[in-house]
Amino acid sequence: MGRSPCCDKSKVKRGSWSPEEDATLRTYLHNHGTGGNWIALPHKAGLQRCGKSCRLRWLNYLRPDIKHGAFTQDEENVICNLYRKIGSRWSVIASHLPGRTDNDVKNYWNTKLKKKLMPADCNTPRMKTNVKTATIATSGTITTTTIPDKATTFHASTTSLAFSPTFPTPFLADNTTAGLVNANAKITVPYEPISFSFSRFILEGSSNCSSADNSNYFSPSHQDSSPFMPFASAMDENYGVNGIPRDEYSYEVLSSIWPQEEALGADGNADLFSIFHIDSNPPGVSQSL
DNA sequence: AACCGCTCCAACCGCTTGTGT
DNA sequence: TACACAAGCGGTTGGAGCGGT
Numbered sequence: 031m032g033r034s035p036c037c038d039k040s041k042v043k044r045g046s047w048s049p050e051e052d053a054t055l056r057t058y059l060h061n062h063g064t065g066g067n068w069i070a071l072p073h074k075a076g077l078q079r080c081g082k083s084c085r086l087r088w089l090n091y092l093r094p095d096i097k098h099g100a101f102t103q104d105e106e107n108v109i110c111n112l113y114r115k116i117g118s119r120w121s122v123i124a125s126h127l128p129g130r131t132d133n134d135v136k137n138y139w140n141t142k143l144k145k146k147l148m149p150a151d152c153n154t155p156r157m158k159t160n161v162k163t164a165t166i167a168t169s170g171t172i173t174t175t176t177i178p179d180k181a182t183t184f185h186a187s188t189t190s191l192a193f194s195p196t197f198p199t200p201f202l203a204d205n206t207t208a209g210l211v212n213a214n215a216k217i218t219v220p221y222e223p224i225s226f227s228f229s230r231f232i233l234e235g236s237s238n239c240s241s242a243d244n245s246n247y248f249s250p251s252h253q254d255s256s257p258f259m260p261f262a263s264a265m266d267e268n269y270g271v272n273g274i275p276r277d278e279y280s281y282e283v284l285s286s287i288w289p290q291e292e293a294l295g296a297d298g299n300a301d302l303f304s305i306f307h308i309d310s311n312p313p314g315v316s317q318s319l
Numbered sequence: 320a321a322c323c324g325c326t327c328c329a330a331c332c333g334c335t336t337g338t339g340t
Numbered sequence: 341t342a343c344a345c346a347a348g349c350g351g352t353t354g355g356a357g358c359g360g361t
Contacts, residue, residue: 044330044331045329045330045331045354045355046329046330046355046356047329047330066346067346068346068347069345069346069347080331081346081347082331082332082346082347083330083331085347085348086329086330086331087329087330090328090329090330091329118350118351119349119350120349120350121348121349121350132348132349132350133328133329133330133350134328136350136351137327137328137329138327138328140327140328140351141326141327141328142327
């Protein structure tokens with residue numbers, strides 16, 4: 031099955047655009063605009079191209095306000111700062127850089143900045159696919175640890191534990207996160223505002239926890255009264271809720287992403303990421319996952 | 320000169336979101 | 341409300357160009 035193609039691929043030209051095609055598209059758009067329909071545009075303009083291809087060519091290359099050439103240090107700083115805060119939302123980042131497209135920014139990040147900023151052995155925090163998991167067991171002592179690429183375990187006492195993982199993010203001089211976790215709930219976990227890769231936690235009861243245990247969850251402190259709903263559709267299938275390895279008598283803490291509207295808040299304030307707590311008796315979460 | 324590996328970026332793919340009916 | 345379709349978006353790919361051997 032699968033999605034039907036937007037056009038008949040066998041009847042459209044693909045690959046690089048010729049100067050003639052560029053001129054045809056530019057002239058047509060200058061005279062007629064898009065007409066609100068990119069799909070129909072190539073036929074009207076006399077181009078043997080897919081509408082999506084025309085749109086991309088215009089937006090990424092032909093548009094008169096496109097800025098070509100090397101990125102400046104200021105632009106680089108903007109990209110780094112925004113990536114740190116919101117991740118790979120290239121269109122949002124590009125909107126802060128006049129004349130730059132999301133494709134430009136994305137390419138620049140992937141080819142230059144990523145290598146420049148990320149040590150080879152440092153896992154890039156990826157909003158969607160590098161979701162990290164951690165486990166808080168009900169006995170033992172929590173271990174300060176560096177979270178590896180996929181998962182790590184925090185061993186905690188049932189009454190209280192120190193929560194002090196170290197996150198491998200290239201942006202932080204001091205990339206530790208510390209706090210107190212109290213198994214009696216109402217636990218505050220101070221969180222580094224710029225550790226966006228761990229901006230959201232889900233605490234899920236394991237299969238052999240009691241129903242009361244299953245009701246534990248993390249929530250952002252600014253939403254104290256609302257249950258913390260996960261966004262499984264945005265998670266990598268291997269690291270998402272369904273992919274969490276279930277330890278015996280444990281909770282899984284899953285970092286994930288904020289939905290778009292919450293990630294930035296009304297004013298794009300990354301501080302929304304900063305504080306999390308655990309409530310002891312909120313409504314169940316895991317059952318709905 | 321020829322080959323190879325690497326970098327860069329334009330373009331594509333397909334999923335998500337928005338909008339109209 | 342449900343559906344269809346187009347636009348938006350981010351991840352990925354292909355190939356041109358360049359430098360090193």
